[in-house]
Amino acid sequence: MESCMKRGNMETLRDYCVEEGFAITVISADNQRFTATCAAECCDWRVHASKLADGRTWAIKKIWPDKHSCRGWTSNNPICTVKWAANKLMEDITSNPEIKGKERNGLLFKKYGLYMKKSSLYNLKNFIGVDLALKKVWPTAKRRYCCRHLSRNIKKAFPGPLMYILSWRACNATNPFTFKKAMERLRMREKNKS
Numbered sequence: 579m580e581s582c583m584k585r586g587n588m589e590t591l592r593d594y595c596v597e598e599g600f601a602i603t604v605i606s607a608d609n610q611r612f613t614a615t616c617a618a619e620c621c622d623w624r625v626h627a628s629k630l631a632d633g634r635t636w637a638i639k640k641i642w643p644d645k646h647s648c649r650g651w652t653s654n655n656p657i658c659t660v661k662w663a664a665n666k667l668m669e670d671i672t673s674n675p676e677i678k679g680k681e682r683n684g685l686l687f688k689k690y691g692l693y694m695k696k697s698s699l700y701n702l703k704n705f706i707g708v709d710l711a712l713k714k715v716w717p718t719a720k721r722r723y724c725c726r727h728l729s730r731n732i733k734k735a736f737p738g739p740l741m742y743i744l745s746w747r748a749c750n751a752t753n754p755f756t757f758k759k760a761m762e763r764l765r766m767r768e769k770n771k772s
């Protein structure tokens with residue numbers, strides 16, 4: 579596992595967990611260190627990883643105990659999110675867009691030994707459908723964030739007019755100076771709140 583972590587990044591850990599049939603709960607994580615435990619309550623399995631001196635590669639420093647005391651997930655691993663599965667199956671689905679939900683589950687089982695819930699499979703279909711459609715219609719288009727969507731979320735998280743106005747000021751900025759200024763004020767407000 580150490581070598582696989584060295585090659586990849588934290589995404590590799592997620593793949594590893596899915597393949598091994600367990601889920602993790604992150605205990606602490608920052609840019610340098612990462613500690614997680616098995617999601618099963620009865621299990622003490624832990625992993626600790628940290629970034630190497632190159633500042634990019636992650637390496638597993640410690641896994642203890644060696645073995646899980648839980649029995650793991652035989653199916654419906656909660657780590658297997660729609661986004662994760664879409665990533666893994668994108669190639670298969672791009673080459674065969676008509677592939678049915680059941681067959682997608684078959685592929686997931688063959689490759690990773692797990693199944694997804696019906697509702698997740700449906701979301702997966704939508705997720706990949708939109709992605710493929712966008713690529714087909716606008717193959718070279720860049721995808722961006724919708725400011726109206728963002729500002730609505732900001733309004734929800736920070737009621738009151740100022741954050742809303744500031745977020746729009748940042749969105750509408752036509753030069754880096756105005757953008758930075760608005761972002762700085764947004765950040766300051768956020769800090770004062772918390």
Ligand SMILES: [Zn+2]
Nearest residue numbers: 616621646648
């Ligand atoms: Zn476990």
